[in-house]
Amino acid sequence: MSKKTDFYTPYKGPAGGWGALQSTTKHWLQSDNAVRNINTLLKTNQPHGFDCPGCAWGEKHDPAKIRFCENGAKAVNWEATSRKVDAAFMAEHSVSWLNTQSDYFLEYQGRLTEPMRYNRETDHYEAISWEQAYQHIADTLKAQSNPDNVAFYTSGRASNEAAFLYQLFARAYGTNNFPDCSNMCHEASGYALTSSIGIGKGTVEIDDFERADAVFVFGQNPGTNHPRMLETLKEVVQRGAHLFSFNTLHERGLERFQNPQNPIEMLTNGSKPTNTGYFCPKIGGDMAVVRGMVKVLIDLEAEAQKEGDAVFDHDFINEHTQGLDAYLEQVKQTPWAEILQQSGLTKEEITYTATVYANANSVIITWAMGITQHHHSVATIHEMVNLMALRGNLGKPGAGVCPVRGHSNVQGDRTMGINERPSQAFLDALEKRFDFTPPQEHGLAVVDTIRAMRDGKVGVFIALGGNFAAATPDTQATMHALTQCQLTVQISTKLNRSHLVTGTEAIILPCLGRTDIDHQEKGQQKVTVEDSFSMIHASGGVLEPLSKEQKSEPAIVAGLAAATLGNFPIDWMEAVGDYDIIREHIAAVVPGFNDFNQRILQDGGFYLGNSARERHWKTPANKVILHTHILPESILPKRAQDLLSDKTLIMQTLRSHDQYNTTIYGMNDRYRGIKGERKVVFINPADIQRLGFVEGQSVTLRSLWDDGVERKVSGFKLVPYSIPAGNIASYYPETNPLVPLDSHGEFSNTPTSKSIAIELEAYEEESNGIAVSSL
16 A cells, blocks of 8 residues: 655755755744844854854854854744734633644744733633732742742753842742753763763863864764754864764764855855764664773773783873773673674674774764663763773863753753752852752752652742743653642743643743843843853843843843742842842852853853863762663663563654754754654664555554553654664654653653654544544
């Protein structure tokens, strides 16, 4: 039986180039502010402009260069629209009706422009004054029997200033409940790095990519998720260094790139490679790849010692590491058969990559969520750190570890104290500065917050940005949990799914975005953000807000805090009138921010510093800890393993190219050849045939988990793709309902969105001869 696949045409061009320019132009014209937004785009990531609201990739300071990518342009045009969602819009559309619309439809309606409160009797949001909103939220907070009944969620979009005020407000109120978007992405990176090298951040600067002899890129798709990285990767290859990509799917950005700012490449339609070797491990097989590389290095070291030479950096190992012998013994005990089966690579491929590593003086390893969203993610990152330590590739020029963060200030939020498990040093610094004792007990991260709302232990949920209902795992369980709350508060720029999944009461507070001018009592204000390289940048909006009712995130946090706490522990309204005051508080509490207000005046910002880069290891042993893990028998948690069959496939969720996190800019995925469709499953052609399906067929995806809950989504079309047999991939948030709440990483509680056991079933519900597909 033949199925239509006219929504899928394999993409032949490079990443970037003319395709990116055409896409950027389309989104620019659709913003309803085309003329104004040209000037806006030119101020993206510029010294006297605003920081891109997209990814956290850093770059070299070069004011003469256009500094936005295709997806950055989408983010800016999406935010800088003239369309409005106000009380009049809400009067026309009930919450029930809006909930039947797509995520794309919801955000396309425009910017939120006035505070609103949900009327359950009419099923509509209605206008409310800021004073009424603040007072109602404050009254609800003060009525709680325990401060831990409240959860303060944060999106990585929040500025340093907003995040610092937010954590100060919550801790002065009395809780460490800080579920954060980082809990769902790079939590494993933070835990693994802190427990290995003493700091939960990457150790490289952008200039290190110019000095590295080899770069190993694991589990990421920069062409879609952080396109400005493509220029860096291309330059590594062009100067003759090795660049190996390890990614389950073949992604165009990891193959070739055409620079839209290079006239010769554009006029000749040329492009440059972004790798010198491309390897496709099975989903979750990266730890096995690295384990195999170390196994090869052990043999190379033994051979070198026969000649009086060495592969390992023994000086570094002896001075700076602990745990080498136990780790190497575990590697020796790991059979090659297990490594090859789990990795999906050949011994020859692994040997080749290890040999290149052994012959390179300076190596960078970089990764993203293809590594961090598995049950064994922390063990995988520990394995990478161990590999780097063997040749001293930590704390020297051109070398180091580089987790590539997602949202543009997700790293800065954690630096500012958005952390449910704060360090004692941070709490002590708060107490010294503000003269109160912060709560000492650890709070709740995302997964535990959902459980607590479900069980009636958290009754108030406040979100500083983000789209919690769509971003989190186990969608039905999360939505049910939110509806159990007494009050849900969303501080947002645009309408999204989370506004429609309400507690008994719900309030929307409209905030400014990065592109908006922030007027306060002392004049126009700037905020700051931190990129993946620990660079702190100033950001100031360039557009007048659409509405006088929109407030900045710091102003909203200050308003809530003042209504709840009065002038304790600071005069909130004075601080928000001049953000220099907030930065003075930050400088007094957070290490590395001395002279904060002066240092942000310099073009390009300033480097926050990194202890591990200086070979100062803030671990209990004051050394790099080489952790020893057994290679897991299965990448899946036990509760899925017992349900597996020969029909089981391992699924990873991913973004389309017209998407950033849960924001859907359009219905296309250019680099993967998808047009006008999001309910697709990328699958190996051999699996289509083996399971008795045909290309383009609609299927139901059913998740395997032993808690008796049926988790499935339907009407997804099969797309043959270059992906290892036994693996599939599909877009989130559409497939988030398949990720069990209890399926999370060891040590990090990050949802295992990159390794979910799935079975496919044919889906053809006939109605008058027409196939009906639904989610």
